[in-house]
Amino acid sequence: MIFRKKKKVNPRRQQVRDNIATERFSRLAAVINSPFPKAVGILTVFVLITTLTLGLDIQPEPLEHTALWSLKAWPQLLSLGVIVSGISVGASLYLYYYQFRILEKSTRVIALATLFWILLTITCVFSFEDQWKPLAVGPAVACAIILTIAYDQRFAIGMMMFYTMLAAFAVDQIASVELLLIMVAGALSCCFSLREIRTRKKLIEVSLVATIVVFWTATALGVVQDKPANLYFLHAGIAAAATFVVGIFIQAFLPIIEQTFGIATSMTLMDYSDANQPLLRKLAMDAPGTFSHSLLIGSIAEAAAESIGANGLLCRVGAYYHDIGKIHKPGYFVENQMGSASRHEQLSPAMSQLVIAGHVKDGIEIAKEFGLPAVLRQFIETHHGTTLMKYFYHEAKKKQDDKQGPVSDSEFRYPGPKPRSKEAAIVMLADAAESACRSLTDHTPAKVETLVHQLAMKRLQDGQFDECDLTLRELSCIEAALSKSLAAHHHGRIAYPKDEEKTASNENTEKQPKTKSDLDKTPTV
Structure with missing residues (x-):
């Protein structure tokens, strides 16, 4: 062998x-x-x-001896x-x-x-x-x-x-x-x-x-x-x-x-867009600033969606509900503070991050409790994607000690997921653009357009649009539509001229010395 x-x-x-x-x-x-x-x-x-x-x-x-x-x-x-x-x-x-x-x-x-x-x-x-x-x-x-x-x-x-x-x-x-x-x-x-x-x-x-x-x-x-x-x-x-x-x-x-x-027809979406819906009424009562913000997001997101042939109605209704998680803690969000001191001044950046990120999970639970369709719940969980909370991240870097290790940006990111549809991506970008636009002192169309473009490029480079089939051409159309809508919303007004005769008489009145009877009639504060 x-x-x-x-x-x-x-x-x-x-x-x-x-x-x-x-x-x-x-x-x-x-x-x-x-x-x-x-x-x-x-x-x-x-x-x-x-x-x-x-x-x-x-x-x-059937015949005799024949089966049916x-x-x-x-x-x-x-x-x-x-x-x-x-x-x-x-x-x-x-x-x-x-x-x-x-x-x-x-x-x-x-x-x-x-x-x-x-x-x-x-x-x-x-x-x-x-x-x-x-x-x-x-x-x-x-x-x-x-x-x-x-x-x-x-x-x-x-x-x-x-x-x-x-x-x-x-x-x-x-x-x-x-x-x-x-x-x-x-x-x-x-x-x-x-x-x-x-x-x-x-x-x-x-x-x-x-x-x-x-x-x-x-x-x-x-x-x-x-x-x-x-x-x-x-x-x-x-x-x-x-x-x-x-x-x-x-x-x-x-x-x-x-x-x-697992769908919602346009007729169902129209029903959910009614301001008398219990969840929208609760949002308007508990978080009026967020409610106003959501209405504006819905308007500009719908215009952006229609510019690329997406579902504008779905964008509008989804934007109405995207921030319902803020109902639980409305005072921790700037649009609901009404000029009062920020509650985050008493919190550490890490704790503030938990509060802010929590509104996404709270929103999902509220949506399930109120029976919101799954097609609308996607806007709640994806409107921030996995973006970085830059303000609290930089605050944490300022306050870090030598004993502590370096602050990781992953600790200050939203949990996600990223947008999986064009409509969800549009609402994400509209939300960021509208919020950032409020910080501008001059709302000229050129500055608004520059701001929207910068935000879109940051989201793109950060990989937030990786899971939705959004093309660069469509992104450019969305930028143009958002810039146009935001510039129109923040339009300026000319100063109305004052009445010269009334102004002169008021100045003469102020120059005249007040009598004792006039001083007695002056209301006290």
């Missing part, structure tokens, strides 16, 4: 091999800890359940599973490239998959009788409206295409092109006509538009196929009625949709 001698490996090559193995292991660990395994598991379960649902053969009038329902033959079921898998993988890739944030939270993926399965099941139920198949347009329209409300138009249009393909197979074994086109027409009309919900009648208007589009599309397809007039008018009427009823149902279940997807 011949034993082969182990080849000696160069130490450098061995080090390279070890590094490569370490990198592969770290990549594997990153994949395992990423949201992909959960997403793949959810996708697999969705494909299996959907295939079984679409593979049911239901007999509305049964599964299709296994070759058909297997082929159907391949088709469902292909469509589902396509939808997953669309999520990966255009809405990756959904994959980061498994609850969002589960909500989306559950929505698809429920609507497909309803479509299967409507498919028992041929005359009721046009009702399948209703779930397609519901899918388009819900996804547009929960996310945006682009995402809703893309996902709606995948849903209508699955729904066409839910109606029949052979996908009906006619029904597919009707569903696409109704869903597209909803996606394009529904941008935001600011009024309670918006969904009714969208449903009415979709109803008209569905009716005329179904009618036109019936004429093209040379069907009897009474038949295609019946199918068009059923599809149009289902479309309109869906809008009514979604209007009724809108709060549940918002809670399921």
Whole structure:
């Protein structure tokens, strides 16, 4: 037996091999800890359940010795599973490239998959009788409206295409092109006509538009196929009625949709912007200076957001609530001191830092107590990011002893997190700019613009915008909008001329000596 001698490996090559193995292991660990395994598991379960649902053969009038329902033959079921898998993988890739944030939270993926399965099941139920198949347009329209409300138009249009393909197979074994086109027409009309919900009648208007589009599309397809007039008018009427009823149902279940997807529609934001909201009333009573500051931040942040196409209403309402944590200790913040002595004079810089930083955590707890939506709570926790409290940091450096070690700036930073959306970044910058602008003695547009630019560059260099997809061009537009709004707010006034006759008479009166009776009439203080 011949034993082969182990080849000696160069130490450098061995080090390279070890590094490569370490990198592969770290990549594997990153994949395992990423949201992909959960997403793949959810996708697999969705494909299996959907295939079984679409593979049911239901007999509305079962014959003797025939079951009410049964599964299709296994070759058909297997082929159907391949088709469902292909469509589902396509939808997953669309999520990966255009809405990756959904994959980061498994609850969002589960909500989306559950929505698809429920609507497909309803479509299967409507498919028992041929005359009721046009009702399948209703779930397609519901899918388009819900996804547009929960996310945006682009995402809703893309996902709606995948849903209508699955729904066409839910109606029949052979996908009906006619029904597919009707569903696409109704869903597209909803996606394009529904941008935001600011009024309670918006969904009714969208449903009415979709109803008209569905009716005329179904009618036109019936004429093209040379069907009897009474038949295609019946199918068009059923599809149009289902479309309109869906809008009514979604209007009724809108709060549940918002809670399921963790969103707040524009209509909900408008409700929270009302000054009669209990939390805003409490802020106005307990911290009037902070309330006034928040109103101004909301105004300038909304203008800045609209300059880059962001959600201006969300910025405004988020700014109203960003400082609610100051309700607990309003006297420790300069805008509420009303000219009285600062309470921080009696505290050490470290203690003052704890008090100031505490308003972020207090704000989160108050927001949860009052049931504030998560989309508004982000402004409370991110409006300072991890910025440095420069005043107290420099005070601590002045007072440090030789016995103590050097003061670290990490001890005087806010806990964060950093802004994760454009709207949160805008409110952060607007808050800093408005506060700093109050310290200026001369509010000329040039000085305001210079101040805003310096603050923006400091936040950028400090890495505060690292976690939000804000571009330099958008940051420049935000700076210009904030500078314009702040300069307009701090505009100057010309001095009104005094009345010369009254001034002369007052001077003569002051020069005349007072009599004893005049002195007796002088009020005492």
